[in-house]
Amino acid sequence: MHTTLPTPTDKVGSTKGDAENQLLTSQRACSTEPDHQREGRASCAERSGPPQRHHSSEQRTRSSLRTLNLGILAHVDAGKTSLTERLLYVAGVIDEVGSVDAGSTQTDSLALERQRGITIRSAVVAFTVGDTAVNLIDTPGHPDFIAEVERVLNVLDGAVLVVSAVEGVQAQTRVLMRTLRRLRIPTLVFVNKLDRAGADLDAVLEQLATRLTPRIVPLGAAERQGTKDAAFRPFTADDDGFGARLVDVLADGDDALLADFVDDPAGLSHRRLLRSLALQSRRADVHPVFAGSAITGAGVDELTAGIVRLLPSTPEPDGDAAGPPAGTVFKVERGPAGEKIAYVRMVTGTLRTRDRLAAGKVTALSVFDGGGARPRAEVTAGWIAKVWGLTGVRIGDSLGEPTGGGAEHHFAPPTLETVVVPRRARDRGALHEALAQLAEQDPLIDLRQDDLRQEVSVSLYGEVQKEVVQATLAAEYGIDVDFRKSTTICVERVTGSGEAVELIKQDGNPFLAGVGLRVEPAAEREGVTFELAIELGSLPPAFLRAIDETVRETLREGLHGWDVPDCRVTLTRSQYWPRQSHAHATFDKSMSSTAGDFRLLTPLVLMTALRRAGTRVHEPIHRFELELPADCLGQVLPALARLRGVPGTPAPTASGYLLAGDLPAAHAHELQQQLPALTRGEGVLETRFDRYAPVAGPPPDRPRTDHDPLHRDEYLLRVVRRV
Structure with a gap:
């Protein structure tokens, strides 16, 4: 007798078809025999059911496949990329499993990734299991590249968290699982490397329960672990204690099941328990645990079946496909000719070639199919597409109607900053352009240009990321650089309330603008808010926009040069001269206020108010x-x-x-x-x-990169060439 579970469901957890179809449909012989003992992968796939070769794009459309956007996450060296290779192999997408050590994997495509044997940029591949098309996103495991993981989280339907059977739960494992649970992303756990010496599945299961969450459900046991013949044996209804363990975990999230168990403990059928397991897994209430080896293939058939049966997928859209397109940009890269390519998870509607969006006109589309990207004229909701032509797009942008997931930060910001120095002085201009392109792919690099000192600094998570930036600049742009010693990035928080006002032709104001601002503290993570205390319509919209934008830009450097991330700024006064011109002549700037006047005056007023408020x-x-x-x-x-x-x-x-x-x-x-x-x-x-x-003691200062509005005479000398 084999364990069974219902068929896939949509995101709200409704079942599709017979709720008693198999979960672990692969036969035990296929999962317990190591690869070198099998008669052949094709025969095993035929016996196992779910793993089968992919369909073409045309076949997918005709069969209205469901889509599942799946993330593979782990601490570095737990085996994410190797597992990705094995999943593609089992699904029939590739004929040979690539090696991380040999640099022959499908997802580590950068030369630097192949050299170092680590994932630096997230990569997308695709395969088909039954009636589900899976877009699999392989993410970096090193904590220095956590920003790549953050962007991927916004587009996932489900995730597989990979844990090493030898090293167990590690630092990054805990960070990732904490975030997955907070975001309610349905997650399976795969304990990898059962074939490695020192593997101990029972010890890892105990760590999972104590360090990550007690709501885990082991679905099998390890056999011959620590040897090349290690295997994963799925539990069945005949296994002593399996049903009791299911009840212990599932009853907390299923009141009806708990009531039935109290009424008749022996009356709960195994199928009833598995239906509850599937439902709670799709709701991210419990986390089924599989085990095996990505290198030998042990346990991967069971995991493949579990991905389809236990994670939510999105059905092919019907009437909504004709609606306006909306999606989330989670990755941006440059093509061979330097063209910008956006990776988009479509949320609603249909995006077509030649569609015009705010970021540009779509010139080409491709979707992921059979391990790679294939051209297509249109892409519908649920799919991940590569989009060309959106020259103005940035990571986190929403295409079409806002999707609400782009700007949220799930992990800590970078805490290190370093100055990048070109070894050849003539490379300064090229260095800034190269770093700007790298910042497109990783916005948290956060370039900081210091025009006064002719320096560029970047924000980083760690020393490994610094080495990768250095190698990338040398290999892709031909620019050799050095880094100064990394310094810690601090922030400034407003401690009180302060106001300042400057009016036209008063107190040495050389600008045809009048501005009054009040600065007050805000709650942590509230951000900078700009509010109006003046009468609506008393200031032209262009001038209001100029003040708002300048306030946010100026607050990037507070009284000590650090970013002021959370405060409320209120416009309390405004004054301007309407547009005027001489008789029979053109517009005269000396007699009329411009947006430039407000942009130049606002930093002086804001920093005076900030000094009075204190930070x-x-x-x-x-x-x-x-x-x-x-x-x-x-x-x-x-x-x-x-x-x-x-x-x-x-x-x-x-x-x-x-x-x-x-x-x-x-x-x-x-x-x-x-x-x-x-x-x-x-x-x-x-x-x-x-x-x-x-900070205890004297606060650290960071050199300013602006015209220093804290020193009025120096500021005016720089911006208007007079005091």
Whole structure:
């Protein structure tokens, strides 16, 4: 007897067809025999059911396939890319499994990715399972490239979180799972590398339950783990305790099931439990766990079937296909000729070649099919498309009607900043253009141009990302660069309320504009809000827009040069001279206010108000967890104190102590470097961004890149050439 589960459902969880079709439809022989013992992949696929070769694009349209946009996420080196290769192989898309070490995988297409053996940019491939077309997005696992993962989260229907059976739950695993659960993204867990020495599925399951979430449901057991013949044996109704474990987890999220169990514990059928499992999995209430090896293929058939049966898919649209197109841009890249290519998840409607959008005219489209992208004249809701011609598009943009998912940040912002210095002075102009193109692909790089010092700085997550930027500039743009020492990125928070006013021809105001502004604190993550306390219509819209835009730009550098991310700015006064001209002559700027007057005056007024309100510099703080041997505690605590760490009470463990606390982000890398010597190489450190906290002592200043409106005479000398 084999485990069964219902067929795929849409996003609201309604079942399609017979609710008692098989879940793990692959036969046990196919899952337990390693590849080298099988008679052939085709025969196994025939016996297993779901894994089969893809259809052509035309066949897909005729059969109205459902679509599933699936993310593969993991800590670095857990085997995401290898699993992607194996899924494509099982589905019949590729004839040979590529190797990360050999640089022959489908998704690691950048030369730098092949050289380093890590994923740097997210990549999309596609395969078909039964009546479901899966767009699979392979994401980076290294924490320095978490921005790539962040953008992908906005377009996912479901996810597979890969965990190593040897290393277990790691730092990035916890960050990813916490975010997936917060966003309610249905997630399966695949414990990879059962064939590796030291693999321990039971230990990993315990870590999953204690460190990630107790709402996991293991769907099988490991056999011969730690050997090349390792296999995944799916549980069946005959396995002792499987039904009881299902009830324990599922009853919390299914009141009807709990009531039936209380009335008649022996009356719950196995099929009833599996129906509840499928429903709760699609709602992201529980997380089924599979295991196996991406290298040998063990357990991948079961995972493939589980992806289709346990994750929500989107049916092919009917009447809505003729509506206005709307979608989310989650990736931008440059083609061979330098053309901009946008990756778009379509949400509603149909996007066609030659459609005109705010970002430009669509000149070409392609959808992912059979492992690659194929040209198509149109793309409908649910699909991921590559779109050419949108010259004005940026990552996070919504095409058509706003989709609401583009601008939200799920992970911590970059906390490091470094100045990029070209080795050849003549490359300065080319360097800025190259970095601007890299910022299109990764907006969190956040270029900061200092025209006064002729320098460009970038925001980064870590030293590995710095090395990748350096290698990319050399390989793709022919620009050799060096980096100055990384510094921590702080922010400024408004501490009080302040106002300032400057009117035309008063107090040395050289501009034909009058502006009054009030600055007040705002809640964290509220952002900068611009409000009006003047009468509507008293100022032309072009002037209002100029003030609003200048306020936001000016607040990128507060009193100490750091970004002011959260505050409320209110326009309290305004004054302008209407458009005038001499008799029988053209418009005279000296007699009429322009938007430029407001753009030049606003920084002076705003910074005066901000000085009166006051700001305080806050630095990023990381939360750390450190596992260390018991006899090393006496060495670690003084080291933490030197690095301004604030540890909590040590918690005893079987092998020593678990120490948790707070640590300034500026010292997190330093602690990581000192740890091997402090703990004889046995310490395990996990850090993550937690919050911003006020800086103790004198606040650090960052050099300004603007015309410095804090110093009036210097500012006026630069912008109007007079004081």
